[in-house]
Amino acid sequence: MTADNDRARWNARYTSKRPTFEPQPILSDVLTAGISDGPVLELACGASGNAVTLASLGRHVTAVDISDVGLGQLRCEADNRGLTSHLDIVEADLSDYQPREHHYALVIATFFWDGSVFDAACNAVMPGGVIAWQALSTPTMTSRPFRIHHGALSARLPDGFTVIREHQGGVESHAWTCLYARR
């Protein structure tokens, strides 16, 4: 799928449904586990409750997505909450986006999967920092676009990361796998 198709598809979704700006549950798990001081990167953020929650906690958040509609909703929410100074909103195709290496205390992505983006995300985590990733899963080892099987996230981690927790949940087409790990 091309970047233009991705953008059009997600713009249509964000236009049709009003965002709640609820953070994903993985975020509270990660915050409980603890993250070091430092900036945060959220990839495929959409109209993100994770980004506004982290910004409201005083984190500097870089939030990246391809959907200008989703990012516009995020910008509007951040503005309403007085959080714009804590948020850098970046419209980009993640296939081309190169995050700064070893820079972020937390790199988070929820309900998105692309192996190359995951590799670049791991590389963006600072020593002592955390990668947190949640993606839709497949019940078997067979591959499906945008999905991975449970266990594949930890298997793909580069050397130097320690898994804090890897678990799965949801059912059928909403089944997901989730990992957080510290460098």
Ligand SMILES: C[S@@+](CC[C@H](N)C(=O)[O-])C[C@H]1O[C@@H](n2cnc3c(N)ncnc32)[C@H](O)[C@@H]1O
């Ligand atoms: C299922 S939504 C998840 C949004 C948010 N992370 C959440 O958990 O609600 C997938 C997101 O990935 C974004 N996306 C899809 N393809 C992308 C690409 N090539 N580059 C950047 N973002 C992309 C979409 O715009 C959408 O916001």
